[in-house]
Amino acid sequence: MIAKADIKIEKTTHSRVTEYDVNNVPFGKCFSDHMLVAEYANGQWEKASIMPYKDVPMSYAMSALHYGQAIFEGMKAYKNDNGEVSVFRPLENFKRMNKSAIRMAMPEVPEEIFMGGLIELLKLDASWVPTSETGSLYIRPFLIATDEAIGVKASDTYKFIIITCPAGKYYSEPIKVLIETNYIRAVEGGVGFVKAAGNYGRSLYPTRLAQQKGYQQVIWTDGKTHSFLEESGTMNLIFLIDDTIVTPALSDTILAGITRNSVLALAKEWGMKVEERKVSIDEVLKAHADGILKEAFGVGTAATVAQIIGIGHVDNYYPLPPVEERKFSTKVDETLRNIRKGKIEDTLHWMFKVQ
Ligand SMILES: Cc1ncc(COP(=O)(O)O)c(C=O)c1O
Structure with a gap:
């Protein structure tokens, strides 16, 4: 109440x-x-x-x-x-x-x-x-x-x-993202886990450089080694690798997205295997090479689900499977839309009625 x-x-x-x-x-x-x-x-x-x-x-x-x-x-x-x-x-x-x-x-x-x-x-x-x-x-x-x-x-x-x-x-098309290995969004002990305006100001220049190379967004990496993925623009990152949902674990350098939390809750409800842990660049590129990187997408309030159709790293570009083949993220997107528009039962009690 x-x-x-x-x-x-x-x-x-x-x-x-x-x-x-x-x-x-x-x-x-x-x-x-x-x-x-x-x-x-x-x-x-x-x-x-x-x-x-x-x-x-x-x-x-x-x-x-x-x-x-x-x-x-x-x-x-x-x-x-x-x-x-x-x-x-x-x-x-x-x-x-x-x-x-x-x-x-x-x-x-x-x-x-x-x-x-x-x-x-x-x-x-x-x-x-x-x-x-x-x-x-x-x-x-x-x-x-x-x-x-x-x-x-x-x-x-x-x-x-x-x-x-x-x-x-928010995005009319699926997006291409560039893994950022030079600039840093957040460091341990900093303010990456909160929505401070300065976090966004500092992200604009690296994002502009990525856009000049034909990408819509960057993927931020950890500030110490630049080898682990953190989040993308104003979205958390989720991958479907083989049959497992994999997402970077929350830390003080990552914003605890409410959409991320909701997507993981749905995945668990649907009986899927969910792993919240460190996700390295090497792991994602290897999954791509092995043909088991089935889906990659950003999640956040503005976009809900933003499909990632390709990832850039240094001078290489890794195209991902077509959006039409992505069953999990498509189902997530539809389910969230249907809960929000009152078309299916809100069993997890996410909608707050304005009365
Ligand atoms: C940096 C950052 N990460 C992730 C998110 C996604 O959070 P949420 O799902 O709560 O909108 C946002 C948006 O608020 C953000 O600004």
């Missing part, structure tokens, strides 16, 4: 929803009518407010901009055929957000603000949730340090905000 939030609500007088075809908008570009804002000051959270989505004034000295106390989450709401809205495993995002907050010396967000605020926001903006087969409302909660002060220290004031935007498919 989520505690009822004490939230001040100011509704928009002019909804913009009719200006868009919510079933057909580019990802992350058009924002729904309302946003939630809660402020932290003097050691406590103040009352949260929902208000029309708008730009806000800010100081160029705001500490998040200089010292990187900025964390975020990403999750999705879905609409079933009866028009009811549910969110996929939002309590997991709530818990992960607070793990990020602790690591970044930021205040944890109370459940009644995160979850209570989310429920009220989605009730107001239900008409923004797409009805299409692959559509959803992407939800972006984030927490930023707002002290107007130059000087490296944990901020005394913060803002927690939730904005949302309709989303369709």
Whole structure:
């Protein structure tokens, strides 16, 4: 039971929803009518407010901009055929957000603000949730340090905000990924296991270099030896090698993806062998050479399942089996879609109904 939030609500007088075809908008570009804002000051959270989505004034000295106390989450709401809205495993995002907050010396967000605020926001903006087969409302909660002060220290004031935007498919085609053996996303003892904004900023240059070589994403490797695979872009990695699901074990250099957890839960439910362990480049290339690397895909909230059709390593390119032959990842993708759209029973209780 989520505690009822004490939230001040100011509704928009002019909804913009009719200006868009919510079933057909580019990802992350058009924002729904309302946003939630809660402020932290003097050691406590103040009352949260929902208000029309708008730009806000800010100081160029705001500490998040200089010292990187900025964390975020990403999750999705879905609409079933009866028009009811549910969110996929939002309590997991709530818990992960607070793990990020602790690591970044930021205040944890109370459940009644995160979850209570989310429920009220989605009730107001239900008409923004797409009805299409692959559509959803992407939800972006984030927490930023707002002290107007130059000087490296944990901020005394913060803002927690939730904005949302309709989303369709993230990748329209299967992707090619390049194993990155020069640049590093995360190191042991660092912040790779949390959703700190800086993790994403540092990934952009290596990703651009990979894109110049014809790849869509990089696969990050461990920072010490560059011989073990970690994750790809904003997705966890899953392989089907022979008849076993193999995925890099979680560590403090890998984000504990909620989609990854869900895919592994489904695989176990279907009686498949699942191994969470170190996965080396050599092992994957050998499985490819032996013809037993049957499937490779990235999993994450934005893409759900992104099929990998080829892997690059140094100067070599290793094409993978056609997507049509991939029974496991196709079934995972369909099953998750059907659970989210209320087309099959949600036996694992993943959908959180907005009522
Ligand atoms: C670095 C990184 N890895 C993995 C994921 C996948 O996590 P999730 O399935 O919770 O979206 C994300 C997206 O949040 C990410 O940013």
